[in-house]
Each structure stands twice: as C-alpha cells, then as structure tokens.
Amino acid sequence: MADPSRPLPPPSDDPFLVLARGKEGGFVSLEEIDESQYAFIGGAFEPLGGEENKKNKKRDKKNASSSFEPKKRKRGGESESSAVEDDDGGEKETEKKRPMKKKKKKNSRNKKKSNQVEASENGENKDGLVEEGKVEGDVREELLLREDEVYAWKELRLHPLLIKSIRRLGFSEPTPIQKACIPAAAHQGKDVIGAAETGSGKTLAFGLPILQRFLDEREKVARSVQEDAKSAEERFKGGPLRALIVTPTRELALQVCDHLIEAAKFLDVQVVPIVGGMSMEKQERLLKRRPEIIVGTPGRLWELMSAGDQHLTELHSLSFLVLDEADRMIEYGHFHELQSIIDMLPVINSSGKQSVQSTPNCETMPILQRKKRQTFVFSATIALSDNFRKKLKRGLSTSKLSMPGSLSSIETLSERAGMRPDAAIVDLTNAAIVANKLEQSFIECGEEDKDAYLYYMLSVHGQGRTMVFCTSIAALRHISSLLRILDITSWTLHAQMQQRARLKAIDRFRGNENGVLVATDVAARGLDIPHVRTVVHYQLPHSAEVYIHRSGRTARASADGCCIALISPSDKTKFYSLCKSLSKETLRQFPIDDAYMPEVMKRLSLARRIDKIIRKNSQESAKKNWLERNAESVEVALEVSDNEEERVKSYNQKKITSGLLKKLQQELNDCLARPLQPKSFSHRFLAGAGVSPLLQQQLEVLSKRRSSEKPSLNKNRRSGLFVIGQDCVEPLQALRSAGHEVCVNVEKKREMQILAEQWKRKRREEKKCAREQKRKERRKLKEGRK
Numbered sequence: 211m212a213d214p215s216r217p218l219p220p221p222s223d224d225p226f227l228v229l230a231r232g233k234e235g236g237f238v239s240l241e242e243i244d245e246s247q248y249a250f251i252g253g254a255f256e257p258l259g260g261e262e263n264k265k266n267k268k269r270d271k272k273n274a275s276s277s278f279e280p281k282k283r284k285r286g287g288e289s290e291s292s293a294v295e296d297d298d299g300g301e302k303e304t305e306k307k308r309p310m311k312k313k314k315k316k317n318s319r320n321k322k323k324s325n326q327v328e329a330s331e332n333g334e335n336k337d338g339l340v341e342e343g344k345v346e347g348d349v350r351e352e353l354l355l356r357e358d359e360v361y362a363w364k365e366l367r368l369h370p371l372l373i374k375s376i377r378r379l380g381f382s383e384p385t386p387i388q389k390a391c392i393p394a395a396a397h398q399g400k401d402v403i404g405a406a407e408t409g410s411g412k413t414l415a416f417g418l419p420i421l422q423r424f425l426d427e428r429e430k431v432a433r434s435v436q437e438d439a440k441s442a443e444e445r446f447k448g449g450p451l452r453a454l455i456v457t458p459t460r461e462l463a464l465q466v467c468d469h470l471i472e473a474a475k476f477l478d479v480q481v482v483p484i485v486g487g488m489s490m491e492k493q494e495r496l497l498k499r500r501p502e503i504i505v506g507t508p509g510r511l512w513e514l515m516s517a518g519d520q521h522l523t524e525l526h527s528l529s530f531l532v533l534d535e536a537d538r539m540i541e542y543g544h545f546h547e548l549q550s551i552i553d554m555l556p557v558i559n560s561s562g563k564q565s566v567q568s569t570p571n572c573e574t575m576p577i578l579q580r581k582k583r584q585t586f587v588f589s590a591t592i593a594l595s596d597n598f599r600k601k602l603k604r605g606l607s608t609s610k611l612s613m614p615g616s617l618s619s620i621e622t623l624s625e626r627a628g629m630r631p632d633a634a635i636v637d638l639t640n641a642a643i644v645a646n647k648l649e650q651s652f653i654e655c656g657e658e659d660k661d662a663y664l665y666y667m668l669s670v671h672g673q674g675r676t677m678v679f680c681t682s683i684a685a686l687r688h689i690s691s692l693l694r695i696l697d698i699t700s701w702t703l704h705a706q707m708q709q710r711a712r713l714k715a716i717d718r719f720r721g722n723e724n725g726v727l728v729a730t731d732v733a734a735r736g737l738d739i740p741h742v743r744t745v746v747h748y749q750l751p752h753s754a755e756v757y758i759h760r761s762g763r764t765a766r767a768s769a770d771g772c773c774i775a776l777i778s779p780s781d782k783t784k785f786y787s788l789c790k791s792l793s794k795e796t797l798r799q800f801p802i803d804d805a806y807m808p809e810v811m812k813r814l815s816l817a818r819r820i821d822k823i824i825r826k827n828s829q830e831s832a833k834k835n836w837l838e839r840n841a842e843s844v845e846v847a848l849e850v851s852d853n854e855e856e857r858v859k860s861y862n863q864k865k866i867t868s869g870l871l872k873k874l875q876q877e878l879n880d881c882l883a884r885p886l887q888p889k890s891f892s893h894r895f896l897a898g899a900g901v902s903p904l905l906q907q908q909l910e911v912l913s914k915r916r917s918s919e920k921p922s923l924n925k926n927r928r929s930g931l932f933v934i935g936q937d938c939v940e941p942l943q944a945l946r947s948a949g950h951e952v953c954v955n956v957e958k959k960r961e962m963q964i965l966a967e968q969w970k971r972k973r974r975e976e977k978k979c980a981r982e983q984k985r986k987e988r989r990k991l992k993e994g995r996k
C-alpha cells in the first residue's frame with residue numbers, strides 16, 4: 211500500500227505530472243490516457259519506505275569505508291587485484307588507485323577507474339606493495355562523527371587511535387556483542403566464546419580487543435625503555451605473528467581482513483589475508499614482511515605451514531587465535547587442516563601461559579613474550595552444552611595430545627585450541643536466533659513453479675539487492691541461465707568458480723543496487739554486502755544453521771530485510787522441522803498477485819524453451835569439440851559422414867532449430883519490451899501494482915524519447931493527463947502490507963485439523979439429531995390428527 215503520509219510533489223507547470231501517492235500501490239489513479247505520454251520527473255522515483263531507505267543511505271554514506279569494496283583496499287599493503295591470479299594462473303598486473311579524498315571515493319565506479327594511475331606514482335614497491343607512509347601522507351581523513359558522538363565507545367576504554375577509526379567509520383555506539391566482548395577480551399584478557407545474531411558486528415567484537423592489546427603493549431614497551439610511541443611501533447615491526455584469524459571461506463577472510471584494516475587505519479599494523487585461489491608466491495612474499503595479523507582459510511594456511519613457512523610456524527608469540535564461524539569449520543569433520551593448525555600452536559600450560567620454544571627470530575620484547583594466548587570463538591550459531599565450563603576445567607588437566615579423534619564439536623575445538631576455564635561466554639542470540647529485523651516468509655508452490663515465483667519476485671518486487679540461495683550448483687546454473695534469458699541482471703557465486711570470478715561477482719553485485727546474486731551456501735556465512743533487501747531460499751538448506759546464516763545476509767546492523775522460502779510439497783517436512791527448530795509457530799505467507807501470473811508463465815515458458823535449445827546446442831558442440839580434441843591427441847582422423855542424405859538431414863535440422871530459436875527469442879523480446887503487467891492491466895488506463903526496475907527503466911527510455919522530440923511537435927498535441935506515479939513495492943513492503951500469518955507448527959496444525967474434524971462430526975450429529983427430532987415430532991403430530 212502506498213504510504214499516505216508521503217507528501218505530494220510540489221505543483222509543477224510541467225504537463226508530465228508525477229503523482230507519487232497511490233491507492234493500491236502502483237500507479238496512482240485510473241486516468242484515461244489518450245495519446246499517452248510518459249514522463250519521468252526528477253530521475254528515479256522514491257521507493258516506498260523512503261524514510262527508512264534514506265536512513266540506510268545515510269548510514270551507508272557514513273559507513274562508506276565499511277562497505278568493503280575489495281579493490282579499493284590494500285591488505286597487508288597491497289590491493290586485492292594485485293594478489294589475485296589471472297585465469298591463466300599468472301598474476302594480474304598491479305594496479306593501484308590514486309589515493310582520493312572521501313568525497314571522490316563516493317563517485318561512480320567508472321570515475322574511480324579513470325582515476326587509476328601507475329603503481330609507481332603511489333609509492334608502490336616492486337612487489338606491488340604500498341609503502342604505508344606515502345599513502346598515509348596523501349589521505350586526509352574525514353571523520354564522520356564528532357568526538358562527543360562516540361561517547362558510548364569511550365566507556366569501553368578503547369585507545370584514542372581506535373576511537374578515531376571508529377569515528378571515521380561512523381559507528382556512534384558499540385553493538386551489544388561489542389559491548390559485552392570488548393571489556394572481557396581487551397581489558398580482562400579473557401578468552402571469549404561469542405554468539406550473536408547475524409550482522410551484529412562480531413568482527414569488531416574480536417578485532418578491536420586485538421588492536422587494543424597491540425596498542426597497550428606498545429605503550430608499555432615505550433614506557434619501559436623510555437622511548438616515544440613511534441619508536442615502539444618501529445620496534446614491533448617485522449616481529450612474529452601475533453594474531454591468527456581463521457574463517458571458513460575465502461570471501462569472508464578477505465572481508466574480515468578489510469574490516470580490520472579499516473579499524474587499524476591509524477595504527478601501523480599489517481593485516482594480511484592468506485586464502486586459497488590466490489597466488490601462493492605472492493602470499494609467501496607477503497609473509498616475509500612478517501605481518502602481525504593474518505586472516506586466512508584453513509586450507510591455504512595449512513599448506514603454507516606444512517611447507518615450513520617461517521612466519522606461520524614461529525608461533526611462540528601468538529597472542530590471539532580467532533575462530534570465526536567456528537561451527538562451520540567443524541561441520542562434517544571437513545576441516546582436517548584446522549585441526550593440524552591448532553596442533554601446531556604452542557601448548558598452553560596450567561598457568562595459562564604458552565610454552566615457548568626459542569627460535570632465531572624470537573626477538574620480541576621479553577615482557578610480552580610469555581603472556582597468555584587468548585582464544586576467541588565466534589558465530590551466530592553456536593551450541594554449547596550446559597556443563598561446557600566444567601568440561602573446560604576437566605580438559606585443562608589433560609594435555610591436548612591426550613585428546614584423540616577429530617574436532618567434532620565447538621566444545622572440543624575450543625578445548626583443543628587452549629580455551630581457559632574462565633572464558634567469557636557471551637550468548638546474545640534470541641530464541642528465534644535470526645536477526646531481529648528480519649521478516650521471514652514463504653511461498654507454497656509446486657517444484658516446477660519455483661522459477662515462476664522467483665521471476666515474479668524479481669520483476670514485480672525487484673527493488674534492492676536480492677540474494678537467491680540454492681543447495682546445488684545444477685539448480686544455480688538453471689536459474690542463472692533462465693534469468694539471463696529473461697533479461698534480469700544477475701551474477702553467480704559457487705565453490706567451483708575461479709577465485710577471481712568469485713570476487714568479481716561479489717564486486718559487481720555490490721555495485722548494482724538492484725542486482726541479483728544467485729549463490730550456493732559458499733555465500734551463506736559472513737558476507738557483508740550493504741542493502742541486501744531480500745534473501746530467497748530457492749532450495750531449502752540442509753540445516754537450520756545454514757538457513758539462519760543465509761537469511762542473515764539481509765537485515766544486517768540496523769537495517770531491515772526479508773527472506774522468502776519457496777516451499778514445494780517435497781520441502782514441506784523439512785520446512786516444518788526448520789520452523790520448529792526456530793521456535794516458529796506461525797510464518798507469513800508471501801502475498802502473490804495472481805493477475806501477474808499468466809504473463810509470468812508465458813515469459814517463463816518461452817525462456818525455458820530457449821534455454822533447452824541453447825543447452826542442447828552447447829552440449830552438441832561440446833561433444834563435437836571433445837571428439838575432435840581426443841581424435842587429434844591420438845592422431846586419428848575423425849570419420850566425416852559421406853552419406854549425403856544424413857548431411858542434408860542434419861543441416862535441415864539445424865536450420866529448423868535456429869529458426870525456432872530466433873522466433874522464440876523474438877517473441878520473448880516482444881514480451882520483455884513491455885512492462886510486466888497484470889492480466890487486468892488496461893492499456894487505456896495506466897494502472898497496476900508495483901513498478902519493477904525493468905518498468906522503471908522502460909519509462910525512463912520513453913520519457914527521454916519524448917523530451918528529445920522537437921518541442922514544435924509537442925505544441926499542437928492535446929495534452930492529456932499523464933499519470934506517472936510509482937510505488938516501488940519491495941518484497942518487505944509487500945509482505946508487511948499483505949502477508950498473512952499461517953500456522954507452521956505441524957503438531958498444532960494436526961491438532962487443529964483433528965479439532966475441526968471433531969467439530970464437523972459433532973455438527974453433523976447435531977443436525978442429524980435435529981432432523982430425527984423433527985421427524986418424530988411430525989410423526990407424533992400426524993398420529994395426533996388421526
């Protein structure tokens with residue numbers, strides 16, 4: 211429904227009047243359009259919920275530096291682009307962007323690209339690494355918050371340099387998990403197990419204590435040897451590894467790395483990502499610079515560790531071990547590497563200190579050397595048993611070598627990583643576990659109708675970024691191919707893609723405000739992409755945890771968002787048990803305007819037929835290529851059919867297929883050229899609900915076309931009423947205004963069914979009795995008359 215409180219636009223002399231206030235959503239009033247003229251005034255229409263979006267935009271503007279655009283950042287002193295392998299395995303030529311002031315950074319991507327300059331201009335050395343000082347000097351920092359606006363942070367007694375970073379990021383107050391974890395981790399030196407909803411700021415909850423301790427140590431050293439902070443900083447450079455952060459996916463590691471770089475903006479601390487899919491040589495070179503903090507994935511970390519990389523194996527001064535998304539890393543016993551990494555760590559003795567072996571590089575300040583290592587274990591979904599603390603205590607008395615077997619639970623993992631019994635256990639998850647501002651919903655449909663409902667969602671309610679999750683790569687390919695044919699801009703992300711393509715997909719998705727990312731569960735955890743408004747579960751995940759993480763890609767930080775599960779009859783059992791584990795009794799059914807469905811189905815059917823032909827063609831050509839390649843490799847000439855009749859037949863077949871393909875494509879193009887309209891749509895009246903990005907784009911084209919027409923042509927034309935109004939009814943708005951609650955508790959449903967049946971039976975019996983009674987009375991009456 212349109213927001214009645216939204217003010218009408220100011221009166222305009224322009225004949226193209228924009229009416230922004232609708233009745234039923236969509237175009238505002240039913241006005242006849244003779245010689246219809248369309249117009250767009252003031253560019254994009256303001257979407258419904260504009261206030262909220264404005265707030266979000268403001269936040270986003272503020273947090274410009276927290277919406278991590280990988281290419282803008284330098285990790286461990288290098289740009290991501292310089293660390294990513296080319297498809298052919300070679301390293302991409304190093305490019306570095308000219309350090310720009312914040313305002314310039316906000317300009318369009320293209321503008322940014324044009325600002326790219328030679329690496330040498332930016333003070334990059336031959337490894338493509340940026341010399342910290344040179345860049346620092348050029349960047350004039352814009353602090354988004356005033357000193358008094360970060361008062362809430364001061365209570366956490368963070369170092370002024372960290373407060374400065376926070377002001378720059380525009381975070382006015384710590385989130386609850388940060389409030390709970392920072393004092394315990396940074397000032398009491400405790401280990402922490404932290405659980406809080408998705409998007410609640412867990413990265414800084416462990417990141418800030420690490421940086422705080424570094425700063426404390428530096429100051430301590432400076433005081434003890436009576437030197438200034440800068441010299442102390444220098445003294446720490448090139449030292450041993452201080453913090454090792456392990457995450458389950460590469461994208462998450464890169465993102466955490468970026469986040470920490472932002473937080474450590476005013477500290478001279480090197481943070482480096484070590485993940486698979488990137489140049490190993492480059493990473494070895496980075497490690498030679500001896501960064502203090504490493505964020506990595508278990509596979510590549512172990513690869514380098516087992517190859518004996520000095521920086522990764524000299525762990526005597528490791529002060530922090532962080533296991534982010536810890537529950538994912540122990541799933542299915544996948545991460546043998548994690549186990550091996552943990553086994554490499556120095557054993558923590560009963561006093562909580564590490565047993566240190568001297569190494570040639572062990573030149574850290576003695577004061578710090580034997581300080582206990584802190585372990586942080588974080589996730590949105592951590593299940594701990596009631597007697598976990600007791601178990602930790604017991605575990606301490608046994609050496610880690612006495613714990614055979616693999617890491618099968620968070621508890622074993624924590625224990626094995628050296629978690630101390632006095633660890634702070636911070637569990638801020640609510641009963642429903644999902645993010646507070648997340649609206650959950652579902653659509654019941656047949657398996658084969660999922661595509662239609664997905665297309666409906668993306669075209670009728672396509673505003674804002676959408677992530678579509680599948681469990682299988684086959685389903686992902688199927689969807690992305692259909693969406694491409696249906697002209698919906700989308701990108702894919704799955705584990706079989708090259709790392710470079712994965713990062714590119716995320717980057718492009720991030721850069722398109724109405725973009726669609728079709729992903730497998732590789733994107734389910736941790737990814738922090740601003741303004742993801744909707745998450746669609748095209749296929750249900752295998753566990754409730756994955757559902758929570760997937761859904762958590764929206765409604766992050768203070769934003770809201772919604773998720774929609776497409777439920778086919780075969781998904782029902784799984785779906786009900788999912789709802790049960792989320793303690794959900796009722797769930798909203800997503801409202802569907804059936805009037806759109808005939809057109810949706812028509813387009814989809816055309817797209818499916820096109821897809822089938824394209825697939826068949828590409829399979830045939832792949833088969834042919836394969837045969838040719840193999841024949842060539844064994845030096846055998848392929849037999850060419852000399853049967854004229856067969857050749858003609860195959861030629862004709864190809865001609866028919868290509869003719870059919872062209873015809874179908876033309877038909878689909880014709881459909882797509884028109885805005886998606888409900889069945890009830892009248893071409894004489896501009897009316898209807900919801901304007902998709904596609905329609906918006908088409909109206910823009912029409913309006914441009916009209917404005918470019920000669921004014922003299924317009925003069926004599928009868929000025930009809932031009933009704934252009936728009937309600938960008940994004941899924942969340944549609945859900946809030948028209949979604950109705952449905953019971954999803956199977957037992958309750960069954961109980962209600964039984965009750966309903968009992969009630970019906972009772973009614974039947976009552977009616978029967980009443981009939982019987984009446985019959986008796988009639989009979990009595992008859993007999994009385996006789």
Ligand SMILES: Nc1ncnc2c1ncn2[C@@H]1O[C@H](COP(=O)(O)OP(=O)(O)OP(=O)(O)O)[C@@H](O)[C@H]1O
Pocket residue numbers: 273276277381382383384385388406407408409410411412413414589590735736737738762766767
């Ligand atoms: N104090 C804060 N105030 C406002 N925004 C914050 C604050 N701390 C972090 N954020 C922002 O909140 C978003 C989510 O943070 P983060 O990725 O750390 O969440 P998370 O809890 O790790 O999520 P997930 O469980 O999905 O991994 C990020 O964009 C981050 O910049």
